[in-house]
Amino acid sequence: MNNPAPSTRPPAIQIDDLTVAYNYKPVLWDIDLTIPEGVLMAIVGPNGAGKSTLIKSILGIIKPIAGSVQVFGKPYKKQVDKVAYVPQKGSVDWDFPTVALDVVMMGTYGGLGWIKRPGQKEKKRALEALEKVGMLSFRDRQISQLSGGQQQRIFLARALVQDAAIYLMDEPFQGVDATTERAIVNILKELRQSGKTLVVVHHDLQTVPEYFDWVTFLNVKSIASGPIRDIFNDDNLTKTYGINYKVATKG
Ligand SMILES: Nc1ncnc2c1ncn2[C@@H]1O[C@H](COP(=O)(O)OP(=O)(O)OP(=O)(O)O)[C@@H](O)[C@H]1O
Numbered sequence: 001m002n003n004p005a006p007s008t009r010p011p012a013i014q015i016d017d018l019t020v021a022y023n024y025k026p027v028l029w030d031i032d033l034t035i036p037e038g039v040l041m042a043i044v045g046p047n048g049a050g051k052s053t054l055i056k057s058i059l060g061i062i063k064p065i066a067g068s069v070q071v072f073g074k075p076y077k078k079q080v081d082k083v084a085y086v087p088q089k090g091s092v093d094w095d096f097p098t099v100a101l102d103v104v105m106m107g108t109y110g111g112l113g114w115i116k117r118p119g120q121k122e123k124k125r126a127l128e129a130l131e132k133v134g135m136l137s138f139r140d141r142q143i144s145q146l147s148g149g150q151q152q153r154i155f156l157a158r159a160l161v162q163d164a165a166i167y168l169m170d171e172p173f174q175g176v177d178a179t180t181e182r183a184i185v186n187i188l189k190e191l192r193q194s195g196k197t198l199v200v201v202h203h204d205l206q207t208v209p210e211y212f213d214w215v216t217f218l219n220v221k222s223i224a225s226g227p228i229r230d231i232f233n234d235d236n237l238t239k240t241y242g243i244n245y246k247v248a249t250k251g
Pocket residue numbers: 022023027045046047048049050051052053054
């Protein structure tokens with residue numbers, strides 16, 4: 001019987017020997033991390049662990065002092081159209097004078113090339129994404145006049161229309177209510193089901209096993225990374241958070 005040939009496709013994200021510093025102080029130290037295609041992965045770790053910095057390093061927003069990041073086997077610069085990013089809420093200038101629909105339409109720009117402007121097709125996709133995140137009736141509202149959770153949904157819709165292969169999300173559940181959180185989780189799971197790779201900074205340890213199938217523990221160093229069932233345990237939680245954790249085996 002023939003065995004299937006092993007996949008030669010590179011992982012979604014490959015990080016090697018990555019060290020990042022702000023003002024000479026290392027905040028990520030010698031990170032080696034492989035993120036396989038098709039996982040729904042949480043990055044967990046205490047405040048200041050370097051989670052956002054890791055996401056920004058993948059996106060090339062921050063230059064490392066050592067190491068490399070590859071997206072499907074190539075530098076991010078060559079794969080920009082394959083990656084969508086939902087930034088942390090506090091990092092966005094919400095006074096920017098634009099309405100919700102326009103913010104979502106921005107997600108379609110990448111696929112359009114230089115001269116083309118978004119047309120009816122792009123508008124339809126943006127409206128569908130707004131509907132998906134339950135924000136269709138807010139399409140003409142100024143972005144600054146939306147609540148925090150609503151703004152978060154708009155940014156999720158913008159990422160959805162990008163139709164990327166990899167979604168990087170920095171705390172998408174921050175400040176959203178339980179219904180919105182549920183809606184976002186469902187969208188994340190749908191994206192995973194359709195073969196996308198999702199990397200999500202997440203703070204609520206209780207929900208990690210329910211929401212995700214993969215996890216990376218980070219605290220300046222990469223403590224552990226792999227399937228939830230193998231590595232989401234009290235030992236890794238204690239190594240990451242430095243106190244005796246009893247989340248994983250609870251219940
Ligand atoms: N622009 C910056 N200049 C200097 N230091 C920074 C800068 N951005 C982040 N830092 C520091 O780098 C470290 C890592 O920050 P980062 O935002 O990546 O952590 P995080 O794990 O995402 O934290 P949180 O859970 O609080 O959002 C922190 O000590 C932070 O103070």
